[in-house]
Amino acid sequence: MNFTWPVDYDRDVSDTQSDGRRPVFAAERRQRIIELVRANGAVSLRELAQAVHSSEVTVRRDLRALESEGLLNRHHGGATLPGELSREAGYTQKVSLESAEKAAIADLAGALVEDGDAIVVGPGTTTQEFARRLTRHAELAVVTNSLLVAQVLSASPRVEVMLTGGTLRGSILALVGSAAEHSLAGLRVRRAFISGNGLTAERGLSTPNMQVAGVDRALAGAAEEVVVLADHTKIGVDTMVQTVAPDRIDHLVTDDAAPRDVLDDLSARGVRLHVAEI
Amino acid sequence: MNFTWPVDYDRDVSDTQSDGRRPVFAAERRQRIIELVRANGAVSLRELAQAVHSSEVTVRRDLRALESEGLLNRHHGGATLPGELSREAGYTQKVSLESAEKAAIADLAGALVEDGDAIVVGPGTTTQEFARRLTRHAELAVVTNSLLVAQVLSASPRVEVMLTGGTLRGSILALVGSAAEHSLAGLRVRRAFISGNGLTAERGLSTPNMQVAGVDRALAGAAEEVVVLADHTKIGVDTMVQTVAPDRIDHLVTDDAAPRDVLDDLSARGVRLHVAEI
DNA sequence: CCGAACGCGAACGAATTTGATCGGAAATCT
């Protein structure tokens, strides 16, 4: 925990540890290095060397060992906390995935919006793409719990954006939790445009996360009609928590690679289909 | 404490928190670039270079690398979010003004936060920079109405971010209106870190916009202590709506180019000063 | 008491990063 440094005064360059003072164990030094990196987020090699009273070569060696244990990340000139950087690699990869399908779906869904509408838009990459189309409409009121959707719409002055409150879920940049659900309680809009992780005819829309499911339910509950935006990779798959029952879904916008039988089942349950041709 | 950048590496400082400024790692710079692009939708090359304190050549190299990872799209003059050339509103230019001062102020203000704190962070470029420092702390709960602050903190799992609801004010990417104020009503945190457009000893903190003023008041009201982050360009100027009275301000963090007399007046009114030396 | 093993620091070549410059391409203006 706390280290008492036997002697901390000027150690000259040529000075060695021949004077009977207790040597600083390597483990102590490394512990100190980790503390420094954790405290500052990122520390330069030189600073570390000064701080632990060792040469830069030694610190480099330590950093190499610590990196192999996953305790920190090395960079040119120093080290940083692991995970602090290089984040979001997974997220943005999703954006470019099937972007043609998403764009086509978003285009088609845009036809379901009219000037002067009040709508709800849920989180997701498809709905984000959909939101981009909304800037053309005049006098739109959009309620969303997605920071990305809000940001997309922030530029257009003719769209009024209302964000729900709530705690931020960093992985999808959306607001969840009871505060988010509660802020939707008194709301009533015409249509909700939401996505999800899976859609089947039997169980409807679903998502693998409980908190996300709660808000999705609240989003759908605030609208008279529910529009689901889902590309073909989600049609026919079921995930953990059901969010919207099949008979509560009024429209489904998807692409023509979706399995035909599932679409037919959905249609039989009263879901109006909008299939984008890629 | 001198803040000269090229560290003289002959001196052996026993201080572990060395004051010399650390070189910015390439990974950090790229992360910063991504954040800037995300936040503004589209940023020009020149502004990016200015913001990260590097040459345009280096930024160009970074952009090339980031594009190959699919993290952004680059084209003549700058870079945009991947997926769409959504915004044609020209590259925003308010990205980096007096960024050195802001960074120093943010550093200083970071000392007013402790692990386990619950704090409020208001909108503004300075507070955004401040928020970047918060990722080092453990078990932090942050309430904010700024999308940019939320986004900065979204990457760090040790910080819980709560966003107020409300209508989005696109120009500053913050939530305002009665919903925002109402969502802060039942809240009580230790400190509020807010910025503003002007600060005088007579009228305290002020901002030119009524709606923004309302939320600022609510933000300050939710905290036991109010910390104002303001660079020297805001000290001594008064704008339309008063948001926080002088005697409600407990701390002021600013830089040493602020007019001395105003600081003295503020100090006489009980405001504790933290002046960053550039 | 002695040799081997180990940790640490110094030195030097290699590799990486960064900034500057210049010709050519692209966009904008007239």
Place this chain on the structure above:
DNA sequence: AGATTTCCGATCAAATTCGTTCGCGTTCGG
């Protein structure tokens, strides 16, 4: 459409950092 301004790509040079080898001193086991 032509001219001009701006921006991009590539090569080069300087600085910094990294990896490796070697030497020195200490410690441990016999």
